[in-house]
Amino acid sequence: MADIKLKLKKKLDFPLEADSITPDNFAGKTVAEIKKLPLYYATKKVTIGDFFDVSGKSTKVADTKIIIDGDISNVKRIGEKMTGGEIEINSAVGMHIGNNMSGGKIVVHGNADDWAGAMLQGGELEINGDAGHYVGSAYRGYWQGMKNGIIKVKGKVGVESMLWAKSSKPANKWPTLYCGSAESFLGIHNHGGTIVVEGNVDRCAGADQAWGNIVIKGKVSRILPSYKKVGEVKEVQLPNGEVIKGKFIEYSGDHTIKKETNGRLYIAA
Numbered sequence: 001m002a003d004i005k006l007k008l009k010k011k012l013d014f015p016l017e018a019d020s021i022t023p024d025n026f027a028g029k030t031v032a033e034i035k036k037l038p039l040y041y042a043t044k045k046v047t048i049g050d051f052f053d054v055s056g057k058s059t060k061v062a063d064t065k066i067i068i069d070g071d072i073s074n075v076k077r078i079g080e081k082m083t084g085g086e087i088e089i090n091s092a093v094g095m096h097i098g099n100n101m102s103g104g105k106i107v108v109h110g111n112a113d114d115w116a117g118a119m120l121q122g123g124e125l126e127i128n129g130d131a132g133h134y135v136g137s138a139y140r141g142y143w144q145g146m147k148n149g150i151i152k153v154k155g156k157v158g159v160e161s162m163l164w165a166k167s168s169k170p171a172n173k174w175p176t177l178y179c180g181s182a183e184s185f186l187g188i189h190n191h192g193g194t195i196v197v198e199g200n201v202d203r204c205a206g207a208d209q210a211w212g213n214i215v216i217k218g219k220v221s222r223i224l225p226s227y228k229k230v231g232e233v234k235e236v237q238l239p240n241g242e243v244i245k246g247k248f249i250e251y252s253g254d255h256t257i258k259k260e261t262n263g264r265l266y267i268a269a
Helices: 031-035
Strands: 002-008 038-041 044-047 052-056 064-069 086-089 105-108 124-127 150-157 176-182 191-197 211-216 228-237 243-252 262-268
Touching (some): 031 052, 228 262
Parallel strands (some): 002 064, 124 150, 150 176, 176 191, 191 211, 211 262
Antiparallel strands (some): 002 052, 038 044, 228 243, 243 262
16 A cells, blocks of 8 residues: 655644545645645635645555644544545544545544544544544435444544434445444434444433434433333344344334334443
């Protein structure tokens, strides 16, 4: 795999819009050509070379890996709509990391701001810290959010994560979120998404869920009254074939949506 290394030159006083930083845009280009790719800083159109030192080489998309150093916590939209290759970020990162990506892998060695992996179509996003609100969610005005792929967050995710997720059994697409813990309204409007939480979750997980699976290995501060207890199980079979062992209380819901729903909420017994 060919590595392209970016190193931030200076501290950012304003957010830097960086949707051009993807393996798709870098593939087959020279360092000089990559430096000329556009970015937006405040009200100005700038270039990658204005803000980053660039080194290395690229080949085809699948074999291109972008490694980014420096504090890019104020850099937005890295990996937007990428279809392959890899991005590795050695710091915290700004909003919209990996939004609408359909392939490849992004690894963040730090925290991520809001809308990480929004409307993910495929690929894998791994965040080794906390993530902000709306992880893997649909943007405002859209009825379908994450449709495929995997998001892994080692720490906590913010409110309304996995909003409007939708699976497709015929297409074998199973959008999945793994996280350490979560704030309120996790999996709201779920239509087939799978969520696995290692720790605790705030109130109203699975609100308005029509179908899908939410597995919580810790506690939930408040279970919605529209969920009905089904019984106790010793393992949970996920749509992607994974089996999670342990004692869980199984609930069906959200019954405000349908009298007979395929939505399931599993909470550690």
